[in-house]
Amino acid sequence: MNDTLLERLDETAAAIHARDPRTPQVVMVLGSGLGSFAETLVDATAIPYEEIPNFARVTVPGHAGRLVIGKVAGGASPVVAALSGRIHLYEGHPIDDVVFNVRALLRAGARTLMVTNAAGGIAPGLAPGDLALLTDHLNLTARSPLAGPNQAALGPRFPDMTDAYDPALRTVALECAASLGQTLRAGVYAGLLGPSYETPAEIRMLRAMGADLVGMSTVPEVIAARHMGARVLGLSCVTNLAAGVSSSPLSHAEVEETAGLARGRFVALLQAVLRRLA
Ligand code: HPA
Numbered sequence: 202m203n204d205t206l207l208e209r210l211d212e213t214a215a216a217i218h219a220r221d222p223r224t225p226q227v228v229m230v231l232g233s234g235l236g237s238f239a240e241t242l243v244d245a246t247a248i249p250y251e252e253i254p255n256f257a258r259v260t261v262p263g264h265a266g267r268l269v270i271g272k273v274a275g276g277a278s279p280v281v282a283a284l285s286g287r288i289h290l291y292e293g294h295p296i297d298d299v300v301f302n303v304r305a306l307l308r309a310g311a312r313t314l315m316v317t318n319a320a321g322g323i324a325p326g327l328a329p330g331d332l333a334l335l336t337d338h339l340n341l342t343a344r345s346p347l348a349g350p351n352q353a354a355l356g357p358r359f360p361d362m363t364d365a366y367d368p369a370l371r372t373v374a375l376e377c378a379a380s381l382g383q384t385l386r387a388g389v390y391a392g393l394l395g396p397s398y399e400t401p402a403e404i405r406m407l408r409a410m411g412a413d414l415v416g417m418s419t420v421p422e423v424i425a426a427r428h429m430g431a432r433v434l435g436l437s438c439v440t441n442l443a444a445g446v447s448s449s450p451l452s453h454a455e456v457e458e459t460a461g462l463a464r465g466r467f468v469a470l471l472q473a474v475l476r477r478l479a
Contacts, residue, residue, distance in 0.1 A: 214310075225270060230303060232317040236285040239271075241274065242269050242270075253268060276479075281475060284306070304355070318390075318438070319438050321440070322413075330440075331438075334366075338365065356427075356428035374436065389411055389413050392420030405445070
């Protein structure tokens with residue numbers, strides 16, 4: 202195994218290229234309950250994470266751990282590299298591992314990251330099952346994938362995060378939702394370490410800080426992707442009202458169940474956006 206991050210990324214990108222010579226254009230990270238989107242891709246090459254050198258592995262139930270490279274069925278499509286199974290900080294992985302798989306696929310040539318997640322709804326009016334566009338985030342993980350010596354070959358020491366969630370891609374997503382007759386909400390995502398859900402007091406704090414959505418993922422991948430100059434589209438499925446917004450306790454089973462119920466709409470939206478990126 203190679204030593205430096207850059208060497209490991211390039212070794213991984215080369216190994217993926219050896220399994221499928223197409224250059225990926227869009228990297229997708231599929232959140233809780235959404236992994237099955239990868240199965241909708243056609244002309245697909247599926248590679249278990251454990252067969253990809255250096256790839257970080259998955260430990261959460263509901264996350265499969267396969268890379269699927271393929272295209273959206275029925276017409277023009279970019280080459281999509283879908284990560285079914287995400288690595289979370291709360292699993293105890295170093296943050297370099299949390300973002301490694303995304304970085305490797307960007308290194309392999311992709312210029313766009315589409316990141317999805319299950320989130321708790323904080324903003325008034327959000328309901329379980331709603332889909333929401335991320336307009337910005339709050340990094341409340343107290344970590345950054347960029348801490349440590351800067352990898353100048355990947356990006357700058359101090360990357361700008363002003364338009365972290367690409368305004369043009371957000372417009373595309375809103376247009377696609379409208380053409381599908383879907384309501385697409387929008388908001389600021391607070392990314393926390395987890396794995397306990399928030400307390401009601403923490404949710405009141407997050408609301409005061411300007412958060413509309415809360416979750417335990419996404420922020421590290423987005424920071425790493427912006428560092429590498431990729432444009433980012435972020436989409437949440439609101440799987441539950443945040444703690445204290447409703448009085449019922451939160452559970453992973455509820456998160457997966459609601460994500461499952463919204464899956465058809467979520468898949469249709471992702472496919473429509475991808476077709477527009479062809
Ligand atoms: N909080 C944190 N993460 C989550 C939630 C939540 O309410 N729902 C889904 N992921």
